[in-house]
Amino acid sequence: MTNTSAMPTARKRAKRARTRRVNDQPSLKVSTLHANDIDLLPGTESLICPDCDTWVPITGVWGRHPKLVPHHSERAGTPDAVRCENGSLRSVELDLKLSEWQHRLGEAITANAARRRTPVRRKPKTPPTPATSQVVPTPISADMVRRAFRAHRAECKACQGTVTDRDGIVLACPDGLRLAGTYLRLLRQEPERRALRVFFEQERERFDRTYEKHSAEVRSAGWATQQKATTGSKHLAKRSGTAVEDLNNQARRRQPGMLSDYRGPCLPLEKPTA
Structure with missing residues (x-):
């Protein structure tokens, strides 16, 4: 005989126990x-x-x-x-x-209730470092070297003449001498650099004028070609000509008793007989 009893399930918990027995676990x-x-x-x-x-x-x-x-x-x-x-x-x-x-x-x-979630602070996105071939060097000017030399001299004791050797000879600062030499060299080269800048600016202006003139000529030629093509296609639009279209486009006021412009020799005027 097969046992048809239902599978045991968890019972609903009672509100009070019906036994005086107590578990051995500590209170x-x-x-x-x-x-x-x-x-x-x-x-x-x-x-x-x-x-x-x-x-x-x-x-x-x-x-x-x-x-x-x-x-x-x-x-x-x-x-x-x-x-x-x-x-x-x-x-x-x-x-x-x-x-x-x-x-x-x-x-x-x-x-x-007083707890708050930690705000998400996203890090700023830093641009990628350009490649060596993409780095554009900043041209050095005499004014930049002069400011660097003054800043170096304000902090360097050797350039101020306060550093001496055992014999009392004032020691020279190699960095100060290098900056001073660079400043003097840039001063000598400044007229040539200025002339080169003026030359390049003139060449740039000449190139811009030439480019604008060429662009205007190309646009004019394009418009002329388009107009010529449109004018030529007007006579070749229809084999029978464009006289009817021209009359339609004129939209002239019709006088009383005026015959139709579309009347032709082959147009029947009488009602056909049965």
């Missing part, structure tokens, strides 16, 4: 639990079982031995129910008053 102190894991309101006393992490009612709250009711580790209706052996009938020590629990719960709610 569970309510004060050691988090305020959000406890409910001490009258009539709904319950807490989260530390073994199966589910809400379990507390029975015998007004008696001498409060304890957790027997329960399964899953929700009611779950197949293959497993009994929570460590949490069922475990004694509970209610060492926390209702007012104290409400105070803790209020502090926890306030702390959670």
Whole structure:
């Protein structure tokens, strides 16, 4: 004979236990639990079982031995129910008053409400470093070298003449001498550089004028070609000519008794007889 009994499922948790038996586990102190894991309101006393992490009612709250009711580790209706052996009938020590629990719960709610998510601060996007072939060198001018020489001399003691050797001879600064020599060389080359800049500017202006003139000639030639093509196609639009279209486009006012412009020798004027 086949056993047709239904598969055991987790039962609904009762509000109170019908046995005086107590679990061998040590008593569970309510004060050691988090305020959000406890409910001490009258009539709904319950807490989260530390073994199966589910809400379990507390029975015998007004008696001498409060304890957790027997329960399964899953929700009611779950197949293959497993009994929570460590949490069922475990004694509970209610060492926390209702007012104290409400105070803790209020502090926890306030702390959670004051939390804010960390704002996402995205790093600025740095442009990629150009390749060596793309780096455009900055031309050095005499004014730039002069400012660099003054800044160097303001900080260099050798250039100020305060550094001497054992014989009392003032030591020269190689960096200062190099900057001074570069400045003098750029001053000598400045007229030639200025003339080159003027020459390149004139060449650029000449190139721009030539380019604009050539562009104007190309545009004029294009317009002339287009106009010639349009004019030639006017006489070749139709084999019979464009006289009728010209008359239509004139839109002249018709005088009374004036014959039609479209009357021809082959146009029948009489109504055909049957």
